[in-house]
Amino acid sequence: MTDWTDTLPESATAYLEGRRLDEVECVISDLPGIARGKAVPASKFAKQKHFHLPDSIFFQTITGDWSEAADEDGFIEKDMILKPDMSTATAAPWTGDWTLQVIHDAYDRHGAPIPYAPRNVLKRVVALYEAQGWTPVVAPEMEFFLIARNLDPAKDIAPMTGRSGRPAAARQAYSMTAVDEFGPVIDDIYDFAESQGFEIDGITQEGGAGQLEINLRHGHPVKLADEVFYFKRLIREAALRHDCFATFMAKPIADEPGSAMHIHHSILDIETGQNLFSGPQGGETDMFYHFIGGLQTHLPAAIAVMAPYVNSYRRYVKDHAAPINLEWGRDNRTTGIRIPLSEPQGRRVENRLAGMDCNPYPGIAASLACGYLGLMEERRPTKQFRGDAYEGDGDFPQVLGQALDVFDEASALHEVLGPEFCRVYATVKRAEYEEFLQVISPREREHLLLNV
Structure with missing residues (x-):
């Protein structure tokens, strides 16, 4: 396992003991509370400090349609910078391989928290x-x-x-x-x-x-x-x-x-x-x-x-x-x-x-x-x-x-x-x-x- 796994929470470390981590699910809550993100091989996650998703994931209705919630720049689907909070790393024990989930926080290109990202609202x-x-x-x-x-x-x-x-x-x-x-x-x-x-x-x-x-x-x-x-x-x-x-x-x-x-x-x-x-x-x-x-x-x-x-x-x-x-x-x-x-x-x-x-x-x-x-x-x-x-x-x-x-x-x-x-x-x-x-x-x- 790579060095980043040395800082995992105790439960995640116990889950992976004696096993090879296959995949990491990089997730963030959208407005309804659905997990959005992507799954990456563990070897790739070890090398990435962040990943991107468009801010439009917060503008969708529960049916998947789009609202008119974009800001003054218009609906251009700007990329957010999503950074992992490693304290949230936890098992996904229902998967077929050895997988961890990690909740990410959303920032704009200037490093400011995205104000309508649900976790940022609570913070x-x-x-x-x-x-x-x-x-x-x-x-x-x-x-x-x-x-x-x-x-x-x-x-x-x-x-x-x-x-x-x-x-x-x-x-x-x-x-x-x-x-x-x-x-x-x-x-x-x-x-x-x-x-x-x-x-x-x-x-x-x-x-x-x-x-x-x-x-x-x-x-x-x-x-x-x-x-x-x-x-x-x-x-x-x-x-x-x-x-x-x-x-x-x-x-x-x-x-x-x-x-x-x-x-x-x-x-x-x-x-x-x-x-x-x-x-x-x-x-x-x-x-x-x-x-x-x-x-x-x-x-x-x-x-x-x-x-x-x-x-x-x-x-x-x-x-x-x-x-x-x-x-x-x-x-x-x-x-x-x-x-x-x-x-x-x-x-x-x-x-x-x-x-x-x-x-x-x-x-x-x-x-x-x-x-x-x-x-x-x-x-x-x-x-x-x-x-x-x-x-x-x-x-x-x-x-x-x-x-x-x-x-x-x-x-x-x-x-x-x-x-x-x-x-x-x-x-x-x-x-x-x-x-x-x-x-x-x-x-x-x-x-x-x-x-x-």
């Missing part, structure tokens, strides 16, 4: 915290469905068939028997995660048919976003080995709960490592309340980033394990902002709005941005909500078009996330929304064709 927000002497800490929860292979978009999505031979049943939350139904898939998820050096905090059965949740250990936002980015691919590959699909759609099955990416937040003092949400005697601090106030104030504008597709808003249904409001409460899963039970050193704030269909980099960045604005503005939250928050009305956008309208006017949020990212993001999402409006649904044909 920008983290840097704002660090400039204040704070270290933000997050812990994402990943919900997803294991479904039967679906080759026809016109066909309803169905849960996968478990080892018993019966289709997965709904409303079996936290059932170990239900988890055992998917044992072979889960075994591969564990094996792949171990090979990649990822620590899973737990896997549970959620309320939907074939719906699982994976919790990750808390840590640095960029590291955790990298892991979610990698995990989505890992889980899909594990499912394919067992003749089923894994989907991260926010609402894949009409009568089932949706899939969220709940984000737990805390903030540490850089010098002392103390949780700044807890005071010397263990009480809740002003920063704790200001962070909640920031979420309540700015999440309506950020929802377009955390719920990026038309389908995302189908998740926000009363009594279906998804928030419809921005109330906050302690140990209350009906509120959009939840304070979990914890000791003072583990005090954290859980944002329950983000969908699992969002790109983890801007999704986590937007959530942190809302909290950051609350801290800087010293926002006070509303009174703690007690009781069933589903009894109230929704108080954030419920459709993508409305969410984009609110996002467009959010100048304070734009300054934190980066104006150029917000411009490109809104342009791409507007194009996707207009694409959606051109499609006539079966429901429209069923109820309008002969009745209006």
Whole structure:
């Protein structure tokens, strides 16, 4: 092996022990969170310091069409310089040969970070915290469905068939028997995660048919976003080995709960490592309340980033394990902002709005941005909500078009996330929304064709 492999993370070194590395996948997240890049022989990767991709990969809609998001130079597909972050080197254990994946960061020809590259957006927000002497800490929860292979978009999505031979049943939350139904898939998820050096905090059965949740250990936002980015691919590959699909759609099955990416937040003092949400005697601090106030104030504008597709808003249904409001409460899963039970050193704030269909980099960045604005503005939250928050009305956008309208006017949020990212993001999402409006649904044909 070549010299560059001496600096690989421990898990990657262990994966390659006694083996010859064949290939390196040089990857970067596009706007939806899809891995883009190229695969190169290991011998070539050892010689290259960077590679190029056109900036247009960030201007594509989810359908592959092009938006009008190019800058004043026009749609000339300028090359970006992509440099590897070797701390992200990890195995691709599902491949036929010995392969590593490496996440790259995007720069322009002058060495400046590309402002609409998703990983750069998150780094920008983290840097704002660090400039204040704070270290933000997050812990994402990943919900997803294991479904039967679906080759026809016109066909309803169905849960996968478990080892018993019966289709997965709904409303079996936290059932170990239900988890055992998917044992072979889960075994591969564990094996792949171990090979990649990822620590899973737990896997549970959620309320939907074939719906699982994976919790990750808390840590640095960029590291955790990298892991979610990698995990989505890992889980899909594990499912394919067992003749089923894994989907991260926010609402894949009409009568089932949706899939969220709940984000737990805390903030540490850089010098002392103390949780700044807890005071010397263990009480809740002003920063704790200001962070909640920031979420309540700015999440309506950020929802377009955390719920990026038309389908995302189908998740926000009363009594279906998804928030419809921005109330906050302690140990209350009906509120959009939840304070979990914890000791003072583990005090954290859980944002329950983000969908699992969002790109983890801007999704986590937007959530942190809302909290950051609350801290800087010293926002006070509303009174703690007690009781069933589903009894109230929704108080954030419920459709993508409305969410984009609110996002467009959010100048304070734009300054934190980066104006150029917000411009490109809104342009791409507007194009996707207009694409959606051109499609006539079966429901429209069923109820309008002969009745209006």
